[in-house]
Amino acid sequence: MHRGLKEEVFKSWLEQLIRHYDQFDNLFSFIASKFPDFTDRLDIIQDFAEELINYEKDVEELFQKDLYNIDPDTFNIQFVERELENIRKALIYICSMSAVDFERLCALVLKYIGCSPFHSTKRTHDQGIDFVGIIREEKERKLLYRGNAVSKIFVIGQAKHYEHGKVEAKEVRELAGSIYLLRSRSFAVVDEPYKGITTEIKAYTPIFAYFITSNFFTQSAKQLCKNADIMFVDRILLAMIFGLSEEYQREGHFSTNELEKAIHSVAHIH
Structure with missing residues (x-):
């Protein structure tokens, strides 16, 4: 500024x-x-x-x-009163959510950016990852063998639902570390979690990282995200994503019922 x-x-x-x-x-x-x-x-x-x-x-x-x-x-x-009112209602709703529902909400952000499928992870032993999705890319296959995962971009991220306090740089580093461990399949549990994605992610598989919070980021956390190419989303941008989307409106007005139905339809990946 x-x-x-x-x-x-x-x-x-x-x-x-x-x-x-x-x-x-x-x-x-x-x-x-x-x-x-x-x-x-x-x-x-x-x-x-x-x-x-x-x-x-x-x-x-x-x-x-x-x-x-x-x-x-x-x-x-x-x-533009209708748009501001929709954003305001979405903002108030996001700040009042439970931590579990907030993680599912973050998975819906992946749907918004074009992921299919998209999932939240189970809260116990989540290995530092709260949501995951796949963007499928149509590529020329002259130089690709059939089934090559380079036609997929994996989107992986962390959700932090904070009433008070901002996301710190150390938490961004933890997300970066979680993605590194995911690539190497190094987990803190005996049974390998998320086999649906870990078997497809290899050393050079493209991964986009997202960090989403219901609060804000410290300046050092934002700078680290920028330097590491981690996309960061605060509660204002979240409120705009869901408040301005017609999918979560009724007759042009933001609907908590519509959003809650979408949140509860998000599946967990195990």
Whole structure:
């Protein structure tokens, strides 16, 4: 974030804006109400407005949805109320989930990105892996023998359902270690778990790693994810994935019932 507005500050303000969007139509009034000791600095308001505009462009690219429009001169903000309400409801629901259901929710993220099949893992002896899926790639087979697993991309990840506290760098390292041990089939149990996938994952099989949390990441954890090519998803992005998806809506409104039905249909891999 330029000019000193840290990303963690932006995310905190963004979440407050999502939760209370119906109370504000101007960024000045929003910040003044949430942060009474905040000094009236135009440069900070400008930074926040610019980051909101940039973030909205990313959202539009990802979801083909508009969330709000900001007047850069007056800092008036006009929300697309149905979209914000769907995100807000999804955010509240995600934060209230049980740890078991949250892991299944993370498996549904794999469905969203195109995995089939996708599974959560059993909570006991999960070997540091909470969900797994496969993206099947259609490849030219002139140089591939039949059945080569290079036509599959395995997506493997960790879910952390935190009410308080952010994901730390050490937890990202643990996920990286779990994937390394999965490749080498080194497990902390006698019977090899997840035989449906371990038998297909070889030394050079493509693996994408995801780390998903119902909270946020520390700066060092995010940097490690970037350096290690681990995709990281926080609760705001999660709320957008499920709040904006028509699959979990009824008549255009986010439905906890629809999402719960999908969550409870997620199968465990053993």
